[in-house]
Amino acid sequence: MAISTAPPAALPTGPASPGPASRRGRGGPRRRENLAGYVFLSPWLLGLMGITAIPMLLSLYLSFTNYDALSPFSEVEWIGLDNYRTMFTSDPSFWHAVEVTVTFALIAVPLKLAAALGVALLLNRAFRGVGLFRGLFYLPSLLGGSVALAIVWVNMFNRDGAFNSLLGLFGVEGAPWVNDPRWSLETLMALAIWQFGAPMVIFLAGLKQIPVELYEAASVDGANAWRQFRAVTLPMLSPVIFFNLVLETINGFQGFTAAFVLSNGTGGPVDSTLMYTLNLYIKGFTELQMGYASALAWVFLVAIALITVVLFSTGRFWVHYADGEDR
Amino acid sequence: MHPAPSPRAVEPTTRHHRTAFPASGLRRRLLAALVAVPLALAAAACGDDGGGGAAADPNKPVELSIFWWGAEGRAKLTEEALALYTKKHPNVTFKKTWQANQGYFDKLATLTAGGDAPDIFQIDDNYLTEYASRNVTLDLMSYKDSGKLDVSKFPESLWNYGVVDGKLAGVAFGENTQGLVFNKTLLDKFKLPVPTTGQSWDEHIAWAANVSKTAKVPGTQDPSADYKAFWVWLRQQGKDLYKDKALGFTEQDVAGWFTLWQGARTAGATPTPDVIHEGNVTDISKQLVVTGKAGTSWVWANQMPELKKNTKDELGVVAYPGDPSAQWARASMYFSVFRGTEHKDIAVDVINFLSNDPEAAKVLGTDRGLPSNLDIRKAVSETVSDANMKQSIAVQTELGAKFGASPQVPLKGHSKVRSELIKAAEEVQFGRQSPAEAAKAYFAACQAAIGA
Numbered sequence: 001m002a003i004s005t006a007p008p009a010a011l012p013t014g015p016a017s018p019g020p021a022s023r024r025g026r027g028g029p030r031r032r033e034n035l036a037g038y039v040f041l042s043p044w045l046l047g048l049m050g051i052t053a054i055p056m057l058l059s060l061y062l063s064f065t066n067y068d069a070l071s072p073f074s075e076v077e078w079i080g081l082d083n084y085r086t087m088f089t090s091d092p093s094f095w096h097a098v099e100v101t102v103t104f105a106l107i108a109v110p111l112k113l114a115a116a117l118g119v120a121l122l123l124n125r126a127f128r129g130v131g132l133f134r135g136l137f138y139l140p141s142l143l144g145g146s147v148a149l150a151i152v153w154v155n156m157f158n159r160d161g162a163f164n165s166l167l168g169l170f171g172v173e174g175a176p177w178v179n180d181p182r183w184s185l186e187t188l189m190a191l192a193i194w195q196f197g198a199p200m201v202i203f204l205a206g207l208k209q210i211p212v213e214l215y216e217a218a219s220v221d222g223a224n225a226w227r228q229f230r231a232v233t234l235p236m237l238s239p240v241i242f243f244n245l246v247l248e249t250i251n252g253f254q255g256f257t258a259a260f261v262l263s264n265g266t267g268g269p270v271d272s273t274l275m276y277t278l279n280l281y282i283k284g285f286t287e288l289q290m291g292y293a294s295a296l297a298w299v300f301l302v303a304i305a306l307i308t309v310v311l312f313s314t315g316r317f318w319v320h321y322a323d324g325e326d327r
Numbered sequence: 328m329h330p331a332p333s334p335r336a337v338e339p340t341t342r343h344h345r346t347a348f349p350a351s352g353l354r355r356r357l358l359a360a361l362v363a364v365p366l367a368l369a370a371a372a373c374g375d376d377g378g379g380g381a382a383a384d385p386n387k388p389v390e391l392s393i394f395w396w397g398a399e400g401r402a403k404l405t406e407e408a409l410a411l412y413t414k415k416h417p418n419v420t421f422k423k424t425w426q427a428n429q430g431y432f433d434k435l436a437t438l439t440a441g442g443d444a445p446d447i448f449q450i451d452d453n454y455l456t457e458y459a460s461r462n463v464t465l466d467l468m469s470y471k472d473s474g475k476l477d478v479s480k481f482p483e484s485l486w487n488y489g490v491v492d493g494k495l496a497g498v499a500f501g502e503n504t505q506g507l508v509f510n511k512t513l514l515d516k517f518k519l520p521v522p523t524t525g526q527s528w529d530e531h532i533a534w535a536a537n538v539s540k541t542a543k544v545p546g547t548q549d550p551s552a553d554y555k556a557f558w559v560w561l562r563q564q565g566k567d568l569y570k571d572k573a574l575g576f577t578e579q580d581v582a583g584w585f586t587l588w589q590g591a592r593t594a595g596a597t598p599t600p601d602v603i604h605e606g607n608v609t610d611i612s613k614q615l616v617v618t619g620k621a622g623t624s625w626v627w628a629n630q631m632p633e634l635k636k637n638t639k640d641e642l643g644v645v646a647y648p649g650d651p652s653a654q655w656a657r658a659s660m661y662f663s664v665f666r667g668t669e670h671k672d673i674a675v676d677v678i679n680f681l682s683n684d685p686e687a688a689k690v691l692g693t694d695r696g697l698p699s700n701l702d703i704r705k706a707v708s709e710t711v712s713d714a715n716m717k718q719s720i721a722v723q724t725e726l727g728a729k730f731g732a733s734p735q736v737p738l739k740g741h742s743k744v745r746s747e748l749i750k751a752a753e754e755v756q757f758g759r760q761s762p763a764e765a766a767k768a769y770f771a772a773c774q775a776a777i778g779a
Contacts, residue, residue, distance in 0.1 A: 068461065069436050069437075069439065069440040070436065070439050070440065070457065070458060070461040070463050071461045071462070072442075159601060159602070176599070176601030176602070179600075179601035179602070179604045179605055180600075180601050180757075181753075181757055181759070263608070264429065264608040264609065265429065265430070265433075266608060266746065266749070268604065268607075268608060268749065268750070268753065269600075269601070269604045269753055269757065270750055270753045270754050270757060270759065271750060285432075285433040285436055285437065286432070286433065286742065286746075287742070287743055288436060288457060290440065
C-alpha cells in the first residue's frame with residue numbers, strides 16, 4: 001500500500017467470468033477452480049503450516065513451560081506466566097539486550113536511510129559511468145548478512161586492522177574498535193549503515209517516478225535546489241521513505257549475524273553487543289532454556305508489531321500519496 | 328470456502344460429509360493436529376527405552392552416527408580408528424560428523440531437541456551434567472558391571488569423573504590437566520628465565536612484568552576470566568568451585584581473585600583489556616601465546632599439539648602457579664551414548680573398542696588427552712613418534728606425580744558459571760567495575776545459574 005507501484009488489485013478471474021451474478025449460478029466449475037487454486041497453492045500452504053505456523057504455535061505453547069530442549073516433551077511442565085514474569089522483573093540481561101537493540105536501531109536506521117537517500121540523490125543524475133557506481137554502491141547489500149563479511153569487518157576494525165592503519169596515516173591513534181566495549185556496538189552500526197544499497201536502489205526508483213514538470217514548475221517559481229528538495233522531492237518521495245523506514249526498522253531490530261560473529265556468540269565484550277536476538281539464541285541454545293527463549297521470541301514479535309503500528313499511525317501525518325487523493 | 332448447497336454440484340460422498348459440519352470439523356482437526364504433533368514428538372523422543380538393540384541378528388547391517396568436535400587432525404585419527412572397528416565388524420558402519428568446538432553444543436542440543444541425537448557423541452564436563460540429569464545419556468553402569476564396558480584399567484578417579492547422580496553418563500576419553508604454556512623462543516631471545524612449576528602467583532606476575540619490560544611483549548595473558556585458573560587458585564586456598572550442590576567459594580574469594588589480576592595489569596604484566604578479551608573468546612588456535620600477543624597462555628596440557636601447529640616458535644608448558652597439587656587429572660572429554668539409540672549394545676562396544684583396543688589406541692594417540700587405559704597409555708608413550716604428543720605425555724606424566732584429588736563433576740549450569748566469569752572479569756579489566764562490585768554480581772549470577 002505504501003509503494004508507488006501498486007500491485008494489481010486482484011488476480012484476474014479469466015475471460016470467461018462475466019460478473020458476480022452469473023458467478024453464483026455456476027457454483028460447480030467455480031468451485032473446481034477454487035480447488036485447483038488451493039492445489040496449486042499447497043506447496044506454499046504446506047510450507048507455511050509446517051515451517052512457520054505450527055512451529056510458531058508450538059513456541060507460543062513452550063513459552064509457558066520450562067522446556068529445556070533436552071528433556072522429552074512429556075516431561076515439560078506448564079509454568080504459566082513465570083517466564084514472562086522473570087523476563088520483566090528479574091532478568092537483567094533482558095533489559096540490557098533491549099537497551100542495546102534500541103540504541104542500535106535508533107542510531108543505525110536513520111543514518112542508514114540518510115546515507116541511502118544521499119547517495120541515491122547523487123546517483124540520480126546522468127553522468128558517465130553512473131551504472132557502474134550504482135552497482136558498486138549496491139554491492140555491500142548483495143553480501144548482506146553474510147558471515148564472511150562480518151569476519152572481514154572484525155579484522156578491519158581490530159587494534160591492528162586496516163582501519164587503524166588508515167587512521168595512522170593521518171597521525172590518529174585508533175581504538176581496538178571491536179574488542180572495546182565502548183566502541184563495539186558502534187562498529188556494528190557502521191557495518192549496518194555501510195550496507196545501504198538496498199534502500200538506495202528503492203530510493204532511486206522512487207526518485208525516477210517524480211514528474212520532471214514539478215521541478216520545472218518549481219524553478220519557474222524561483223525555488224532553489226534546497227527548496228526544490230524540501231518542497232518537491234521529499235513529499236513526493238515520502239511513501240518510499242516510509243516503506244524503507246518500516247523495513248529497515250524491522251531489519252535493525254533483528255540484527256543477529258554480525259553481533260554473533262563479532263562476539264563469538266557471546267554478546268561481548270561485556271555484553272556490549274548483546275542484541276535481543278543474540279540474547280534469545282544464547283538463552284535457548286547455550287543455556288538450554290528453550291521455554292524462556294520462546295517467551296523472549298513472542299515478546300519480541302509483539303514489540304516489533306507494536307513499533308510497526310506506531311510507524312504506520314505516524315505515517316498519516318507525513319506520508320503523501322500523490323495518487324491517493326480519493327482515500 | 329462457503330458450502331453453498333448447490334443441487335448441481337456432483338460431489339463424492341466424503342465431500343457431503345465435510346460440508347455437513349464445516350467449521351467445527353476443521354477446527355477440531357486443527358486442534359487435533361496441534362495436540363498430536365507434540366505428542367508424536369514426545370513419543371519419538373522417549374520411545375524404545377528398554378530395547379535391547381540389534382541383538383537379534385549380530386550380522387545385520389548397522390549404521391551408527393557419531394559426532395565429535397575437534398580439528399582436522401582429530402578427524403583423521405578418529406576416522407582411522409573407526410575404520411578399524413568396521414574391519415573387525417563389517418556389518419557396522421559409521422555416519423561421522425565433526426566440527427569445530429564453537430557451535431558444537433548448540434548443534435548437539437538442537438539435534439537432541441529434535442529427538443535425533445547421534446548414537447555416540449563426544450561431550451565434556453561443561454555439559455555432561457546437563458545431559459545426564461535430563462536423561463539424554465544412557466546409563467552405562469550395567470555395562471561396566473557386566474564387563475562389556477571395561478574401565479578396569481582406568482584410574483579410579485578418572486572413570487568416576489563420568490558419574491553423575493550414580494549413573495555412568497560418559498566414558499572418560501583421555502586425561503589432561505591445566506597447563507601454562509610459554510613461548511620459549513621469545514624468552515630465549517631475551518635471555519629471560521622460563522616459568523617453573525611451583526612458582527607462586529606473585530612470582531609469576533613479577534616474572535611476567537619483567538618479560539613485558541624486557542621483551543616488549545606482555546608477559547602473561549590475564550587469566551582472571553578463565554574458570555580453570557580461578558578453580559586451581561580456589562583449590563589452593565582450600566576452597567573449590569562447587570561443594571555438593573552449592574558453590575564452593577565466597578564473594579570475597581572472587582573479589583580477591585579479581586584484585587590479584589588488577590594488580591598484575593597495573594604492574595604491566597598483562598596485555599591491554601581488548602587483547603585480553605581476544606584471548607578470552609577465541610579458540611585454541613588463536614591463543615595469545617600463539618599469535619605473539621603474550622608470553623604465556625592458560626590452556627589444557629593436551630592442547631599443546633594444536634597450539635604448536637599454529638606457531639613456528641618453540642613452546643614449553645608448566646603447571647599453573649601455586650601449589651601444583653591443586654591440579655587434578657581431569658577427563659578431557661567423554662564419549663556418551665544417546666539413550667534413545669536403537670543400537671545400545673553396539674554403541675557401547677564401539678566406545679569400549681576405542682578405549683581399550685591397542686590398535687585403535689595407537690591410532691588415536693594423545694589427541695584427546697592421555698589415553699584413559701593405563702596399559703595403553705604406557706604402550707602409547709613408549710611407541711609414539713609424534714614429537715608434540717611425546718612432549719605432551721612427558722609433561723602430563725611429570726605433573727601427574729603431583730596431582731591432588733579430583734573435584735566433583737561440575738553442576739548443572741556450569742557453562743553459565745564460566746561465561747559469567749568472563750563477563751565479570753572483563754567488567755573489571757575494562758575498568759567499568761571495581762573487583763568488589765564485579766565479584767558481587769558474579770556471585771549472584773552463579774547462584775542463579777546453579778539454582779542455589
